[in-house]
Amino acid sequence: MAYTDEGHAMAEGTWRSRRIRIGDTDYPYYYGIDCVEPILGELAALKADRFVVVTDDTVLALHGPALLPGLRELAPVHVISHAPGESMKTLATMTADIDEVLAAGATRRSVVVAFGGGVPGNLAGVIAALVFRGIRLVHVPTTTTAAMDSVLSLKQAINSRFGKNHIGTYLPPHAVYTDVALMGTLPDVELRSGLCEAAKNCLAIEPAALPTLRRVLAAGDLTSPESLLWLLDMSVSAKTRVTARDAREQNAGLILEYGHTVGHAVELCDHRRDPAAGISHGSAIAFGMVVAAHISHARGWLSAAHVALHEEVVAALGAPTTLPDTISIDDVLDVVAADNKRGYLPAAAPNAVPFVLLRDLGVPAGEVDLPLVPVLLDEVRTALAALRSRQPAGVAADLEPT
Numbered sequence: 001m002a003y004t005d006e007g008h009a010m011a012e013g014t015w016r017s018r019r020i021r022i023g024d025t026d027y028p029y030y031y032g033i034d035c036v037e038p039i040l041g042e043l044a045a046l047k048a049d050r051f052v053v054v055t056d057d058t059v060l061a062l063h064g065p066a067l068l069p070g071l072r073e074l075a076p077v078h079v080i081s082h083a084p085g086e087s088m089k090t091l092a093t094m095t096a097d098i099d100e101v102l103a104a105g106a107t108r109r110s111v112v113v114a115f116g117g118g119v120p121g122n123l124a125g126v127i128a129a130l131v132f133r134g135i136r137l138v139h140v141p142t143t144t145t146a147a148m149d150s151v152l153s154l155k156q157a158i159n160s161r162f163g164k165n166h167i168g169t170y171l172p173p174h175a176v177y178t179d180v181a182l183m184g185t186l187p188d189v190e191l192r193s194g195l196c197e198a199a200k201n202c203l204a205i206e207p208a209a210l211p212t213l214r215r216v217l218a219a220g221d222l223t224s225p226e227s228l229l230w231l232l233d234m235s236v237s238a239k240t241r242v243t244a245r246d247a248r249e250q251n252a253g254l255i256l257e258y259g260h261t262v263g264h265a266v267e268l269c270d271h272r273r274d275p276a277a278g279i280s281h282g283s284a285i286a287f288g289m290v291v292a293a294h295i296s297h298a299r300g301w302l303s304a305a306h307v308a309l310h311e312e313v314v315a316a317l318g319a320p321t322t323l324p325d326t327i328s329i330d331d332v333l334d335v336v337a338a339d340n341k342r343g344y345l346p347a348a349a350p351n352a353v354p355f356v357l358l359r360d361l362g363v364p365a366g367e368v369d370l371p372l373v374p375v376l377l378d379e380v381r382t383a384l385a386a387l388r389s390r391q392p393a394g395v396a397a398d399l400e401p402t
């Protein structure tokens with residue numbers, strides 16, 4: 001089954017391309033199903049003298065055999081692979097990797113291939129930006145997070161010992177090539193984590209696509225390549241709608257922070273409780289959207305039906321619609337009070353934090369170029385307390401899937 005809607009007419013065939021415009025830069029995004037061959041055709045056209053593939057050991061084992069033999073027919077290939085996870089996004093790893101790239105004989109005609117999720121994607125981005133002050137970077141994303149979110153951004157960053165994504169720069173990729181069939185091996189939790197961000201794009205930016213999103217979710221068909229292709233297409237439309245005029249995601253692009261204020265706080269609190277089995281980033285953001293919807297409803301903006309729609313979408317993605325008992329409201333509020341969007345609204349009261357709230361689906365409160373409003377910590381507390389102990393959400397009764 002192929003999902004279409006008026007806003008996102010699908011091209012014929014299983015391979016398509018779109019131009020991603022971010023600020024004054026643009027690059028092609030090719031995507032399809034079972035399309036490693038056409039990807040290799042596009043990579044051949046780069047006329048690289050060498051490919052440096054940055055990946056992780058899981059992706060290398062699962063999907064290296066699909067990509068690397070064909071790549072080696074085009075040019076020498078140097079593979080840099082690390083154990084999966086954030087631990088590779090460090091200065092030490094980056095420095096060692098850059099030495100390796102130079103020792104392997106990379107030149108200005110070489111191409112860095114980010115092969116995997118957002119983690120190797122970010123590391124590859126920083127390496128490509130620094131070697132010879134910038135060589136070509138292409139992405140072959142294999143997670144929903146990377147394909148639907150991080151490759152639609154110029155932000156490339158690694159972590160400092162003080163926090164995430166503290167060291168980095170902006171670098172547009174030369175191109176992105178996604179084969180959604182490669183995501184068929186993703187663990188469910190990783191698959192859904194990226195889809196939560198796609199759902200955020202739909203609720204906050206592309207409400208016209210909500211009926212199709214609800215159909216896809218109601219069909220329980222999240223892992224099919226057709227569903228993934230539709231979600232990817234919708235995310236590209238939504239995300240580039242805001243980044244086209246805000247390449248650095250510091251003005252209109254702040255809408256992409258929907259759900260993130262409470263989401264980040266819940267993610268951090270849960271991670272502190274259990275670093276090994278914490279809530280996924282996407283699930284935390286999805287819960288953050290539910291909290292934001294409740295605050296917005298309490299202010300008389302979103303309707304009860306819109307709140308129910310948030311909860312239906314979030315529940316269908318397997319994310320929590322209630323605050324787990326293991327997470328303390330005070331702890332969440334402590335993190336929220338230190339949110340990194342402070343400073344965007346200098347006149348806000350000391351007991352208030354800048355928040356992305358919706359006045360309506362797809363309509364943020366605040367200014368067009370600063371979609372943030374001050375929210376009192378007490379408003380957040382009230383919403384969290386209401387969500388602490390209640391029945392999980394079901395389908396929004398008055399918004400049946402169409």
Ligand SMILES: NC(=O)c1ccc[n+]([C@@H]2O[C@H](COP(=O)([O-])OP(=O)(O)OC[C@H]3O[C@@H](n4cnc5c(N)ncnc54)[C@H](O)[C@@H]3O)[C@@H](O)[C@H]2O)c1
Nearest residue numbers: 058084117118119142143145146150153155182183185186
């Ligand atoms: N630049 C941006 O704007 C931006 C946006 C979103 C996220 N990010 C960054 O992206 C990172 C998160 O990305 P992620 O969630 O993709 O993490 P990730 O790259 O660590 O991938 C998650 C897990 O999935 C595994 N995996 C990847 N592809 C697979 C496949 N096809 N089959 C089976 N397993 C597979 C990986 O080995 C890893 O264990 C974070 O570091 C975040 O900061 C950046």
